[in-house]
Amino acid sequence: MAQIIIPTPLRKFTNNQAKIDSNKNTVQAAIEDLAKQYPNFQKHLLDEAGQIHPFIKIFVGEDDILDLDKEQTTLENNTIVSIIPAIAGGSYNYYNLLK
Amino acid sequence: MLLTTISEIPLVQKVHQLEKQIGNTPLIPIRNVFWKKDVQLLVKLEWQQLGASVKTRPAFNIIKSAIGRGLLHQGIRLLDATSGNTGIAYAHISAVLGIPLTIVLPENASKERKRILKALGVELIYTSKFGGTDEAQEKAQDLATKYPDLYYYADQYSNPANWQAHQLTTAPEIWEQTQQKITHFVAGLGTTGTFVGTSKGLKAFNPNIQSIALQPGTALHGLEGWKHLETAKVPAIYDTTLADQHLEISTLEAYNYVKQIAKKEGLLVSPSAAANLAGAIKVAKQLDKGTVVTLFPDDASKYGEVLQQLF
């Protein structure tokens, strides 16, 4: 079971849960599942095409998924997935924007 | 009484001298990205002042008013939480005034910004990337509570000198530069200082002026400087009575305008500047006649990572 850490501003969408367990085995599947469990969260996580919004930064353990296998990064038992609010004119994840 | 040498110009006098470099930015027409007969679209180029962003206005006014009240001087550290333009603005001003500065920021703030702050002699304290700017604010508050003699905590989100800066400078500049013709003012909400102060100032000149507040369409977004008020801490200085209309702008819309503004207007602007123009264009499209004004808070020079993706 992987664990998704929800940043404070987004806990509004998860009934104030800070950590959510996921039995999915990729980042994409886990985020999709999260959006399905909490429908109000969906538009903040996924774009109209069902892709994870490019300005959301996701870490698996200590690593940015951009340095791993992007959305297809696999999740193991006890993996910690963190959603990080992007800040300050950098550190975003723009790789598939405007393509 | 100590004898003063030439280098020991009194702080109040240094503040007064610096004032000439704050604000007074040009207002230019946008004619190529959008054009409609009888509707004028005008933007203020806020990077054309000391510190190269709109935040120099509030940073200067916050510092000036704290000095005026005896709360800030060369023997105490100015402290605030900011990963962006406000920190850079404080850094330019405090360097000139000889006031030591401490900025609390999340560790994932961009390298460009950390470098600018370090170059200007700022002490940086990092908080976790997982906590965002909210955690940085909590850390700054903690430090200020623990060491009240060491720090003056500016707290831009609660400090009325933030919005008053815009009431005192941005609003009268727009009023004069449009020859009293402005009908609509459009701006995105961050600390909300720009929107609150400029709207208050303009509505005092003419209560019929409409104020349109912009927000990102989603909780997580790429519009640096903007807040999604539904999910963020609402700044204490926000005045909910001022907005005549609210509009949402998506990051994608803003990025498309970054490209168009570059190609058609010859200006390389930040995502929040492009988002302000996106909002202003939505407003202008609804009008048959009018003068719509917005701001470009800064240019693209601190957004290397965005530019790399867009161009």
Ligand SMILES: Cc1ncc(COP(=O)(O)O)c(C=O)c1O
């Ligand atoms: C680039 C940029 N855009 C917009 C804003 C929002 O302005 P304000 O804080 O006055 O609401 C800021 C400041 O926080 C900013 O740095």
